[in-house]
Amino acid sequence: MKNTLKQVFHSPKFVVGFVIFAFMLLTIIIYPIISPGDPLQMISKGSFLKPGIYFSVYDSINTESKTIDLPNANAKRLTNKLSDTDKVSMVQWLTAVGVPAEDIDMQDSSSLIKLWQEKYDPTAKPEGMTMAQRNFYKRLDKSLDNALNEQPLVVSAQNTETQSLDEIKKISDTDYVNLSDVPNVKVLPLGTDNFGDDVLKKLVSATRTSLIIGLIAGSIATLIGLSLGLLAGYLGGVIDDFIMFITNLFTVIPSFVLLILISYSIGQDKRGASTVAIVIGITSWVWTTRSVRSQVISLRNRDHVNLSKLSGHSLFSIITKDILPYIASYVVMAFILQISSAILAEASLSMIGLGPKTADVSTLGLMMDWAMSYSAHLNGAWWAYFPVILVIALISFSLNLMNTGLDQVFNPTLRD
Numbered sequence: 439m440k441n442t443l444k445q446v447f448h449s450p451k452f453v454v455g456f457v458i459f460a461f462m463l464l465t466i467i468i469y470p471i472i473s474p475g476d477p478l479q480m481i482s483k484g485s486f487l488k489p490g491i492y493f494s495v496y497d498s499i500n501t502e503s504k505t506i507d508l509p510n511a512n513a514k515r516l517t518n519k520l521s522d523t524d525k526v527s528m529v530q531w532l533t534a535v536g537v538p539a540e541d542i543d544m545q546d547s548s549s550l551i552k553l554w555q556e557k558y559d560p561t562a563k564p565e566g567m568t569m570a571q572r573n574f575y576k577r578l579d580k581s582l583d584n585a586l587n588e589q590p591l592v593v594s595a596q597n598t599e600t601q602s603l604d605e606i607k608k609i610s611d612t613d614y615v616n617l618s619d620v621p622n623v624k625v626l627p628l629g630t631d632n633f634g635d636d637v638l639k640k641l642v643s644a645t646r647t648s649l650i651i652g653l654i655a656g657s658i659a660t661l662i663g664l665s666l667g668l669l670a671g672y673l674g675g676v677i678d679d680f681i682m683f684i685t686n687l688f689t690v691i692p693s694f695v696l697l698i699l700i701s702y703s704i705g706q707d708k709r710g711a712s713t714v715a716i717v718i719g720i721t722s723w724v725w726t727t728r729s730v731r732s733q734v735i736s737l738r739n740r741d742h743v744n745l746s747k748l749s750g751h752s753l754f755s756i757i758t759k760d761i762l763p764y765i766a767s768y769v770v771m772a773f774i775l776q777i778s779s780a781i782l783a784e785a786s787l788s789m790i791g792l793g794p795k796t797a798d799v800s801t802l803g804l805m806m807d808w809a810m811s812y813s814a815h816l817n818g819a820w821w822a823y824f825p826v827i828l829v830i831a832l833i834s835f836s837l838n839l840m841n842t843g844l845d846q847v848f849n850p851t852l853r854d
Contacts, residue, residue, distance in 0.1 A: 445847050452843025458836035462829070466646040469639075477643035477800060481624070482634035485812070486819035489629040494622035499593055501620055503613040511611070520547055524578060528554050531575055534564035551582065629821045631805070632812035637821055644800040645829055648781050651715040651801065652833075655780035658719025660773045663726025668757050670727070671734025678731075685727050693721045697783060701792040711794045711801065714787065718780045726772050733765045767848040771841050778837040785830060802826050 446452055525544050532542055537557055543549050560576050590610045594603040617623060628637035670681040700717050701709065737743060738761070746756045787793045788803025796804060809823035
């Protein structure tokens with residue numbers, strides 16, 4: 439056993455896959471401890487908030503401020519206020535008054551504003567420009583000028599006695615607060631989804647649920663396939679014919695079609711994560727059965743097996759002691775592939791609305807379904823679906839890499 443493990447962990451492919459998979463397992467264990475709470479809790483009244491650090495504006499007003507005059511503060515403020523339409527209008531004016539197009543960089547807001555301040559003349563009358571258009575440019579120039587010379591923001595509160603607004607505080611454009619002094623701060627590394635839930639917290643929970651589904655479904659499929667394959671391969675005859683008849687019957691009917699029919703017949707209210715895992719498991723054993731059977735057929739007439747038969751050993755003893763150890767590595771590889779296939783099957787089911795019921799858990803497939811249903815890809819909310827795709831890809835990649843590494847270790851034809 440020790441030498442076998444040493445061989446396995448000397449395979450670069452297995453080690454890389456194992457490290458990726460172990461990192462994901464540690465993440466789903468440790469992150470809920472660092473960030474406890476219900477992953478399905480709505481923390482935002484809006485949908486698809488961008489990733490970032492959010493803090494209470496109310497608390498920031500009451501926090502002691504410091505005066506910091508940053509050199510690029512005005513440029514950044516203006517850049518944030520300029521819309522794409524304003525930039526296009528500024529470029530149209532500048533080209534109309536003779537500024538070469540190659541000297542104008544619409545992507546660089548700071549240089550565009552600087553060029554505007556140098557070249558704009560409210561008294562100019564470019565050829566072909568109507569008075570309404572010239573007035574629009576005057577208003578645009580005035581708004582830019584006001585942004586550069588903003589008056590302090592006055593914070594007021596209503597006086598209950600006089601029913602008038604009393605000034606509490608004036609906030610200048612050079613007033614800054616230290617973020618650590620604001621009591622209510624929320625870090626959202628992946629923003630929120632369409633429900634206003636923390637995407638990262640939900641993603642960690644969904645990954646854990648999908649892995650559990652994969653483990654349950656993989657265990658069921660491997661156990662069924664192993665049992666039937668051992669019996670069919672070792673006993674042969676009528677039992678082999680009957681098992682292969684059932685196996686061929688399931689082979690003719692695509693397993694995903696069976697999966698859809700069974701899941702639909704169960705009903706949404708009764709489809710929990712464990713139910714979906716069981717359904718996936720009982721429809722995914724076919725190729726494991728055929729593979730194990732072919733391995734057992736090559737072993738059943740070996741000398742050590744014939745010796746056990748002559749010694750009067752029981753069927754159970756021969757299978758578990760003389761055959762199973764020789765195909766154990768193959769069974770482990772089949773189990774790894776079954777986990778990967780089950781996770782992908784759950785994602786596929788959830789994408790068409792036949793996954794676990796949404797009120798109980800989140801899975802990777804359900805997160806993809808929610809993101810697509812609420813048009814995250816059209817709204818530019820990449821954080822709602824791209825991390826999910828990445829996690830599914832990493833799980834499949836790591837498991838398949840581990841399987842390839844094991845195959846190179848245990849398959850003599852692939853050894854260097």
